[in-house]
Amino acid sequence: MPDTYNITLEISRYDPESHLSWVQTYQVEAGGILRFVDVFRKINDEQDPTLAWASSCEHAQCGSCGIMVNGKPLLACELLVREAVDQFNTHTFRIKPITIAPVLRDLVVDLEKAYDRVHAAKPYLMKPAPAPPEGDEYRISPETLETYVEATQCINCFCCATACISSHHHFLGPNAMMSNIVRLMDPRETEKKERMDLLYGESGVYRCHTARACSFVCPKEIDISHFLALGKEGKF
Amino acid sequence: MENAVKITRTESYIISLIQKIPILSYYAPSRGWSFLISWGHRLAGLTLVGYMFAHIYTLSLLFHPATFDADMRLLDHFVFSFLEWCVAIPVIFHSLNGGRLILYELFRVRAEEIVIRSMVILGLLYIFIVGFFFIEKTQQISVTLFWSITVTVSLIAFLIVLFKIWMTGNSILWKLQRITGSFMFPMLIGHMLVMHMNYLTGHDSKTILLRMESPFIKGVDFVFIIFLLFHAGYGVFSIIADYIKPGPVLKSLTILVIIAMAVSAYFGIRLIVAL
Known part of the structure; x- marks a missing residue:
C-alpha cells in the first residue's frame, strides 16, 4: 500500500456574489491516512485559499462536514484518502455539497435550513413523564433502552436525507423522522398523539419507500430504515 | 445493528x-443495492402500467372476435412472443420486491441478504418456467381450478396484511396500496403463468369468451382490475409526489392519473360485464 497518493479532486464551486457555479479540478499529493478535511485544508494552504468547506469537531460528532464523494454522502472528517481509493476504486473524486439544503458557498450548505426539518420533528421530550416518587431519576430498563439506543447516536449530518430516494420535497427526511420515532419509543415521552400525527402526517413516514439508502450511507452505522419501518408498523 | x-x-x-x-x-x-432495487421497483411498476393500458386495449378487441384473433396471430411472431415473455421480468420483479417490502415494513423481516437471494432465485425460476410454457404451448390446466387456488392464496395474503396494517395510523391510501399489493402478488404471478400455460386461454377469442361466461371468473377479473388500477394509480402518484412540490402542478398530474385509471376501469369493467 503506497504512503502517498496522487489524487484528483473535481470540486463543485459556487460563488454567491456572482451566482456562478463551476467545477474546479485540483491535483493533490496526499498521504494515505489524511482525511478529506485535511486534503481540503492542504488545498487552502497550497493551492487555493478561496475554496470554502465546513467542519467543526472533525471527530464525526457534529455532522457539519457532510459532503458527497462520487455520489455518496459522507463525513469529510471520517474519510481517509486510502479508504476512498479502495472504496471507490479510483484516484479521481467528484466532490459536491450535500443536496438537502441551499448552498451558501462551494461545499458549505445552509444547515439552518436543513435543521428546520429536524426542528419540525421536535427532537426532545415534549411532555416528560413525572419522575418516580421514590427517586430523582427516571429509570429505563436495559431491555427497553436496547430497542432504540442506536437511534440516539444520530448526529444529524443529513447524509441519510441526501441519499434518500424521496426526501427533498414532501418527506421530513430519515433523520428527522427517526428522531420522532425514538421519542415514541422512549417511555419518558407522554405526548404520543402529536407525535403520531407527525409520524403519519403529510410529510411523515409514508413518504419513505424503504430504499434503505439511509442505512447504507449513515456514518454512525445506524440502521435508520429499521426505525422507519417500526414507524410504519405502528408498534413501539 | x-x-x-x-x-x-x-x-x-x-x-x-x-x-x-x-x-x-x-x-x-x-x-447501496436496496436503493437500486427500489428504482427497479419503480421502473418495473411503470412498465407494467404501460402494459396494463395496452392489455386493456387489446382485450377490448374481444367485442370484435375476428379482429382480436387477427391481432393475436400477430403476437405469434417471434419478436412479439419474445417481448410478451419479457413482460414476465417486471411482473416477477415487482411482485417479489413488493413482497419483500411488505415483509420488511410490516413483519420485521430484516434478513435482507436471504430475502434478496430468494428473490433472485425465485425470479429466475419463474422467468424460466414462463419461457418453457411459452415455447411448449402444450400444457393444460383447468382455469377454474387454477384461479380457485390462486384466489385462495391471494385472499390469505390479503387478510394477513389487512389485519396487520388496518389499525395503524398510516394513511388509508398507503394501507390500501399494501393490501391490494398483497392480494395481487399471487394473482399477477398466476395470471402470467396460466395465460402461457394454456396457450388458448389468453390468445383465442372463443376460449376467452367461453371462460368469461363464468360468474366466478367475472368476479375474479372485476376484483383484479379494481385492485390493479388502484395500485397502479397510487404507485404512479407516489413517484410523481417525490419530485413535484405540493401545488397546482401536482394537483393537475394527480387528476390526470385518476382520470387515466378511471377510464381504464370503465373499459375494463364494461368488458367484464358485457362478455
Missing part, C-alpha cells in the same frame, strides 16, 4: 460484473 450484507465469492464476482454497467457502478457503491 448489522448493516453489511454478507456475500459469497461467487456472488461478489457476479456483482462486480453487473457493476460494470455505468449507472450501477455509480449508485451501487454510493447508495
Whole structure:
C-alpha cells in the first residue's frame, strides 16, 4: 500500500456574489491516512485559499462536514484518502455539497435550513413523564433502552436525507423522522398523539419507500430504515 | 445493528460484473443495492402500467372476435412472443420486491441478504418456467381450478396484511396500496403463468369468451382490475409526489392519473360485464 497518493479532486464551486457555479479540478499529493478535511485544508494552504468547506469537531460528532464523494454522502472528517481509493476504486473524486439544503458557498450548505426539518420533528421530550416518587431519576430498563439506543447516536449530518430516494420535497427526511420515532419509543415521552400525527402526517413516514439508502450511507452505522419501518408498523 | 450484507465469492464476482454497467457502478457503491432495487421497483411498476393500458386495449378487441384473433396471430411472431415473455421480468420483479417490502415494513423481516437471494432465485425460476410454457404451448390446466387456488392464496395474503396494517395510523391510501399489493402478488404471478400455460386461454377469442361466461371468473377479473388500477394509480402518484412540490402542478398530474385509471376501469369493467 503506497504512503502517498496522487489524487484528483473535481470540486463543485459556487460563488454567491456572482451566482456562478463551476467545477474546479485540483491535483493533490496526499498521504494515505489524511482525511478529506485535511486534503481540503492542504488545498487552502497550497493551492487555493478561496475554496470554502465546513467542519467543526472533525471527530464525526457534529455532522457539519457532510459532503458527497462520487455520489455518496459522507463525513469529510471520517474519510481517509486510502479508504476512498479502495472504496471507490479510483484516484479521481467528484466532490459536491450535500443536496438537502441551499448552498451558501462551494461545499458549505445552509444547515439552518436543513435543521428546520429536524426542528419540525421536535427532537426532545415534549411532555416528560413525572419522575418516580421514590427517586430523582427516571429509570429505563436495559431491555427497553436496547430497542432504540442506536437511534440516539444520530448526529444529524443529513447524509441519510441526501441519499434518500424521496426526501427533498414532501418527506421530513430519515433523520428527522427517526428522531420522532425514538421519542415514541422512549417511555419518558407522554405526548404520543402529536407525535403520531407527525409520524403519519403529510410529510411523515409514508413518504419513505424503504430504499434503505439511509442505512447504507449513515456514518454512525445506524440502521435508520429499521426505525422507519417500526414507524410504519405502528408498534413501539 | 448489522448493516453489511454478507456475500459469497461467487456472488461478489457476479456483482462486480453487473457493476460494470455505468449507472450501477455509480449508485451501487454510493447508495447501496436496496436503493437500486427500489428504482427497479419503480421502473418495473411503470412498465407494467404501460402494459396494463395496452392489455386493456387489446382485450377490448374481444367485442370484435375476428379482429382480436387477427391481432393475436400477430403476437405469434417471434419478436412479439419474445417481448410478451419479457413482460414476465417486471411482473416477477415487482411482485417479489413488493413482497419483500411488505415483509420488511410490516413483519420485521430484516434478513435482507436471504430475502434478496430468494428473490433472485425465485425470479429466475419463474422467468424460466414462463419461457418453457411459452415455447411448449402444450400444457393444460383447468382455469377454474387454477384461479380457485390462486384466489385462495391471494385472499390469505390479503387478510394477513389487512389485519396487520388496518389499525395503524398510516394513511388509508398507503394501507390500501399494501393490501391490494398483497392480494395481487399471487394473482399477477398466476395470471402470467396460466395465460402461457394454456396457450388458448389468453390468445383465442372463443376460449376467452367461453371462460368469461363464468360468474366466478367475472368476479375474479372485476376484483383484479379494481385492485390493479388502484395500485397502479397510487404507485404512479407516489413517484410523481417525490419530485413535484405540493401545488397546482401536482394537483393537475394527480387528476390526470385518476382520470387515466378511471377510464381504464370503465373499459375494463364494461368488458367484464358485457362478455
